[in-house]
Amino acid sequence: PKSVATMVRRHTGVVGALVAALALLARPRGTCLSFRTTHRPAASSPRRRRIATPSSPLTQPKTTPGLLASAPGGESSGDGGESSARSGGYEFAGSAALEEEAPLPEIRWLAIDPTKNRGKEVAPSGAAGTTVLPLFPLGPVAYTPGSQQVLNIFEPRYRQMYSDILLSGSRRFVTTMVNPESASEIAEVGVVLYLDDLKEVSQQTNDAIKYVCSHKVLDQRVAIVDILNPADAATKQTYMRCEVRDVVDADAEGTIAAAAGEDDVAAMEAKVAVALAEIAEMQEASEEDVRFSREAVRSLRARRGVGDGSLWGVVELWKNFLDARAQAASRKVQADMQGRLIKFLTEQQRNESESGSSGAPAPGTPQFPRAVNLADLPEDLQRDVKNLKERVMDDVGPLVDEMTKGVQRLLQAESHVERLSLFLRSVENEKRRLIARRTLKSTLSSLERMMGGGSSDGGGDATPEGDAPPPSSSSS
Numbered sequence: 001p002k003s004v005a006t007m008v009r010r011h012t013g014v015v016g017a018l019v020a021a022l023a024l025l026a027r028p029r030g031t032c033l034s035f036r037t038t039h040r041p042a043a044s045s046p047r048r049r050r051i052a053t054p055s056s057p058l059t060q061p062k063t064t065p066g067l068l069a070s071a072p073g074g075e076s077s078g079d080g081g082e083s084s085a086r087s088g089g090y091e092f093a094g095s096a097a098l099e100e101e102a103p104l105p106e107i108r109w110l111a112i113d114p115t116k117n118r119g120k121e122v123a124p125s126g127a128a129g130t131t132v133l134p135l136f137p138l139g140p141v142a143y144t145p146g147s148q149q150v151l152n153i154f155e156p157r158y159r160q161m162y163s164d165i166l167l168s169g170s171r172r173f174v175t176t177m178v179n180p181e182s183a184s185e186i187a188e189v190g191v192v193l194y195l196d197d198l199k200e201v202s203q204q205t206n207d208a209i210k211y212v213c214s215h216k217v218l219d220q221r222v223a224i225v226d227i228l229n230p231a232d233a234a235t236k237q238t239y240m241r242c243e244v245r246d247v248v249d250a251d252a253e254g255t256i257a258a259a260a261g262e263d264d265v266a267a268m269e270a271k272v273a274v275a276l277a278e279i280a281e282m283q284e285a286s287e288e289d290v291r292f293s294r295e296a297v298r299s300l301r302a303r304r305g306v307g308d309g310s311l312w313g314v315v316e317l318w319k320n321f322l323d324a325r326a327q328a329a330s331r332k333v334q335a336d337m338q339g340r341l342i343k344f345l346t347e348q349q350r351n352e353s354e355s356g357s358s359g360a361p362a363p364g365t366p367q368f369p370r371a372v373n374l375a376d377l378p379e380d381l382q383r384d385v386k387n388l389k390e391r392v393m394d395d396v397g398p399l400v401d402e403m404t405k406g407v408q409r410l411l412q413a414e415s416h417v418e419r420l421s422l423f424l425r426s427v428e429n430e431k432r433r434l435i436a437r438r439t440l441k442s443t444l445s446s447l448e449r450m451m452g453g454g455s456s457d458g459g460g461d462a463t464p465e466g467d468a469p470p471p472s473s474s475s476s
Contacts (some may be wrong), residue, residue: 108188109179114234121229124243134161134173135240140180142407143191144316145219146306153211161239171195177408189412192218219306221247250415268420272302275427282434290324322399329395337388
């Protein structure tokens, strides 16, 4: 309408910010952008809720089951209105000066060739610094050193593997990530799991599961030199074995590189801690469903090694955060899909009841089938269901990539400094997402207020026939 066109010309700054936010949200996967502008939240922004410190640095709604504990309720903050530069006064450019970061390092994959050596077992090289360990690929999953893992063991070959590592007393095996695009490739760099506890549960599970095993992931990354019996990857007659060597950081403690760059390392570790604190403030200001606790995040450190105060401990926490976000996004879309199906089925039963169709349920509480065939739904509803499924993949896919491939890049990093740099990129991506969401909400709210106020050129605030009304800020 003419009134909207006039409003757009008068408010080019607002439209520019909207375009910049949409460009950031719609960027291709793997593309990293930076924005600069002068947009700041309005002084009338709602006061932020301050979350009391829970036992976990992560919080999420009480109604959301999953990995994370719920946060206690909302004590109000007295610093509403103009926010600090870190939490609310984001520098964001409507002019969209975009800069691409350097590409992420490629993951080094190792092909499993069952025909190698004509299917015969390969003898280990016996080179200095190498050892032979069982190999247990666990799918497209990357484990962090220092974490605790529980596995259910049911395949005969891995039942045998656990018997062997118990009898030998080593209790150790190698696991590495399987390439999600090619099941015949595994990551060259993996981790070593140490068996802490094994429970026999075959009677309780009718032999569907033999063992429930608890492990700790050692502070030991290994590079696979060779797979000794690759033919067994295809036959599955027994578990694979591999020759590995330890992967040691180029700047490990005690090395010349560590001594020379200690100040730089300390500065980068501090930068990680500051960035996480900023993320927690921004998440709280935006009232994200899944977020870090500001108080708990302040105690995080990113030093070498494993356990509390280590970068690997922070990475494991970050993985849990991404997992909780993926679960929340999936549940939200599934609830939307379920709501549309229930509405359709309710209307269908009402129409059948009013028309007196045979087999229609009696008036009262609707009765829904246990399963619905997608092909039986109207075309428009089939399209909606398909679009919702695609939305799940669009929302969850990047999170899964970061939990898997992102962590694998950290595992194969050649130094602590490189690992810090890669992790900072992940944190910066989260900051950009929060900035884009907040800017988009603010801009859409401004557009709604201006369109709702009418224009001197006429046209009022009516929506033309055939056009959808402008989206609300809550839907962004």
